[in-house]
Amino acid sequence: IIPLQEGVALTANNRGTVGGSVVLDPDLGTTQAALFRGSEVELIPPLPGELTSSVPLLTNSGIAFVESSDSSPNVSYYLTRRGQVTPLNFGPDPAGQFDINDRGGHLGNVFSPGWRSSVPL
Numbered sequence: 001i002i003p004l005q006e007g008v009a010l011t012a013n014n015r016g017t018v019g020g021s022v023v024l025d026p027d028l029g030t031t032q033a034a035l036f037r038g039s040e041v042e043l044i045p046p047l048p049g050e051l052t053s054s055v056p057l058l059t060n061s062g063i064a065f066v067e068s069s070d071s072s073p074n075v076s077y078y079l080t081r082r083g084q085v086t087p088l089n090f091g092p093d094p095a096g097q098f099d100i101n102d103r104g105g106h107l108g109n110v111f112s113p114g115w116r117s118s119v120p121l
Contacts, residue, residue, distance in 0.1 A: 007034055007041065011058045019055030019064055033066045044080055061102040 007022040008031070021031035022041060033044035033053035046053060049070045057065035063081045070076075077088040079100065 007036065008054070009036065010054060010056050013058045013060045013062070015060060015062070017058060017062065019058035021052075021054035024052075033064065033068070035064060045083075047076075047078070047085070057100055059100055059102045063100060063102070065100050 008020045009018045010020040012018045018036040022034045024030040031052045033055045035042040053068040055064045079086040
């Protein structure tokens with residue numbers, strides 16, 4: 001946990017934790033996924049090749065849904081809690097609404113050209 005720094009808040013849970021990102025380089029627009037608790041920031045370690053990331057969803061149990069992109073920019077998604085990373089595969093070029101429950105099950109309607117799936121877990 002590091003001292004509070006410039007960031008973007010995207011979501012919050014009922015325990016007072018806020019998910020979002022911290023700005024790494026404003027000129028390049030790079031960010032790192034982070035959890036904000038009071039005046040402290042917990043950075044979520046980047047995956048190999050990750051250029052930018054954020055936490056758009058956070059459960060009350062503390063599971064963070066992370067959206068990540070590399071320099072290509074390929075977008076990927078994963079869940080993380082207490083250092084454990086669970087990659088998510090929604091197929092090529094996913095678009096749609098995502099949500100997760102307190103047990104880490106993820107739900108989403110994913111739409112892309114020629115591919116559609118409802119993903120319950």
